[in-house]
Amino acid sequence: MRADARPGPRNEAGISAILPELAARFGGRFQTGEAVRAHHAHTTTYLPAQMPDGVVFIETREDVVDVVRLAALHRVPLIPFGTGSSLEGQVNAPHGGISLDLSGMNRLLAVNPGDLDCTVEPGITREALNMALRDTGLFFPIDPGANASIGGMTATRASGTNAVRYGTMKDNVLALSVVTAKGEEIRTARRAKKSSAGYDMTRLFVGAEGTLGIITSITLRLQGIPEVIAGGTCHFPDMESACNAVIMTIQLGIPVARIELLDPMQVRACNAYSGLSQREAPTLFLEFHGSRASVDLQSAEFSAIVAECGGSPFEWTVDAAERARLWKARHNAYFAARALAPHLDAVSTDVCVPISRLAECVGETQADIAAHGFLAPIVGHAGDGNFHVLLLFDGKSAADVERAEAFLQRLNDRALAMDGTCTGEHGIGQGKKSFLGAELGGTVDLMRQVKQALDPNGIFNPGKIF
Numbered sequence: 001m002r003a004d005a006r007p008g009p010r011n012e013a014g015i016s017a018i019l020p021e022l023a024a025r026f027g028g029r030f031q032t033g034e035a036v037r038a039h040h041a042h043t044t045t046y047l048p049a050q051m052p053d054g055v056v057f058i059e060t061r062e063d064v065v066d067v068v069r070l071a072a073l074h075r076v077p078l079i080p081f082g083t084g085s086s087l088e089g090q091v092n093a094p095h096g097g098i099s100l101d102l103s104g105m106n107r108l109l110a111v112n113p114g115d116l117d118c119t120v121e122p123g124i125t126r127e128a129l130n131m132a133l134r135d136t137g138l139f140f141p142i143d144p145g146a147n148a149s150i151g152g153m154t155a156t157r158a159s160g161t162n163a164v165r166y167g168t169m170k171d172n173v174l175a176l177s178v179v180t181a182k183g184e185e186i187r188t189a190r191r192a193k194k195s196s197a198g199y200d201m202t203r204l205f206v207g208a209e210g211t212l213g214i215i216t217s218i219t220l221r222l223q224g225i226p227e228v229i230a231g232g233t234c235h236f237p238d239m240e241s242a243c244n245a246v247i248m249t250i251q252l253g254i255p256v257a258r259i260e261l262l263d264p265m266q267v268r269a270c271n272a273y274s275g276l277s278q279r280e281a282p283t284l285f286l287e288f289h290g291s292r293a294s295v296d297l298q299s300a301e302f303s304a305i306v307a308e309c310g311g312s313p314f315e316w317t318v319d320a321a322e323r324a325r326l327w328k329a330r331h332n333a334y335f336a337a338r339a340l341a342p343h344l345d346a347v348s349t350d351v352c353v354p355i356s357r358l359a360e361c362v363g364e365t366q367a368d369i370a371a372h373g374f375l376a377p378i379v380g381h382a383g384d385g386n387f388h389v390l391l392l393f394d395g396k397s398a399a400d401v402e403r404a405e406a407f408l409q410r411l412n413d414r415a416l417a418m419d420g421t422c423t424g425e426h427g428i429g430q431g432k433k434s435f436l437g438a439e440l441g442g443t444v445d446l447m448r449q450v451k452q453a454l455d456p457n458g459i460f461n462p463g464k465i466f
Helices: 012-029 034-039 061-074 126-136 150-155 201-205 239-251 264-274 292-308 320-331 333-338 355-371 398-417 433-440 443-454
Strands: 054-057 078-081 098-101 108-112 117-120 173-179 185-187 214-221 228-235 256-262 283-290 315-317 345-352 378-381 386-393
Touching: 012 054, 012 061, 034 054, 061 078, 061 098, 061 173, 061 185, 061 214, 078 150, 078 214, 108 126, 117 126, 126 150, 150 214, 173 201, 228 292, 228 320, 239 256, 239 283, 239 292, 239 355, 256 264, 256 320, 264 320, 264 333, 264 378, 283 292, 283 320, 320 333, 333 345, 333 386, 345 398, 355 378, 355 386, 355 398, 386 398, 398 433, 433 443
Parallel strands: 054 098, 078 098
Antiparallel strands: 108 117, 117 214, 173 185, 173 214, 228 283, 228 315, 256 283, 256 378, 345 386, 378 386
């Protein structure tokens, strides 16, 4: 177990007091059974699960206000829960407390097609949102792979495969409603596309991982569904050539919508798990959005870059079924990698570097993996300089855990030395707290002051980030 995942002190008196009050207020929507609590502590990292003392199934903003006021009164931790797909222990309850399951607070509150925006509740998932939007000709482009909740994506400042063209959550959240530690709901902004009115409170809460307040609504920027979408793949003799193709594409300003990098081990895993027949070589998955003429032009320009970098011909299609099959395989890369050695534990970690350092960082990471004999596929949102390593290891072996943690330390040190970040999109949570100080220095002290000012009793998701 990593030191930053150890259980913290519990407020036993406060927890004992709040449980019957929540039962009286919510009836069957408040659960304390072990199976329910265990589900709300599950984590896709190798960090141990840390269960809350109870789970409230939230349906309305009034529910959130009531729970926060009770938690503030008794000084009991609150841990927001969407779908549980976070990767750094964000839903764990190291101090005990109450999990707020927001999945039932999942309405599409308003759509403004003329303004290209909508307002949603935090529990709606990205797939459900886009299903609800499809008749408007609009879509929400942020796609982290998992069918995550919009509230969770906002709280972790998520991005994903489309970020190279459409940005991350911080670029696509226009306004929030948030319940503060006083049990009051505030609105951080209006729907205007820009404002210079005071502090940017919206972006303060985007990426705060539930440590500053509970999000009750999100106003999102939308995009028009492209006339034509073309997707395809190409292969390279080595990872450096593939990375150089990515770098040239971004530097030349070709408006690629998705550009994903898979190393040979990840390609092999995807072939086996998803029934693909890709060559087991460094591979790029790409997608272009636009009119037929613009897509044709972008594909031709990219094909020239591939040829210059020594890659295979760029094979692309506008067939929706073929593209869907390809991207489903990409989204299932985590499960495909796990299937390479299902008896082993896994940690999925990410770093991000300036795009000009991508080839260097990936190359050094590959050499590190080979030198230490790890089974560790690499896959990345390469257009952002962001890549993931799925490290497979024996979690029951103290020696193997020590080797794994030493590798993670080297990976993060490497990214920071290149003026990158220890996490491009997973967040800090419990798992990356030790790297935050090295990345931001004294800024972390300022973050602590903000936390203390907005949450003086530490009830919002304690044990995360700091």
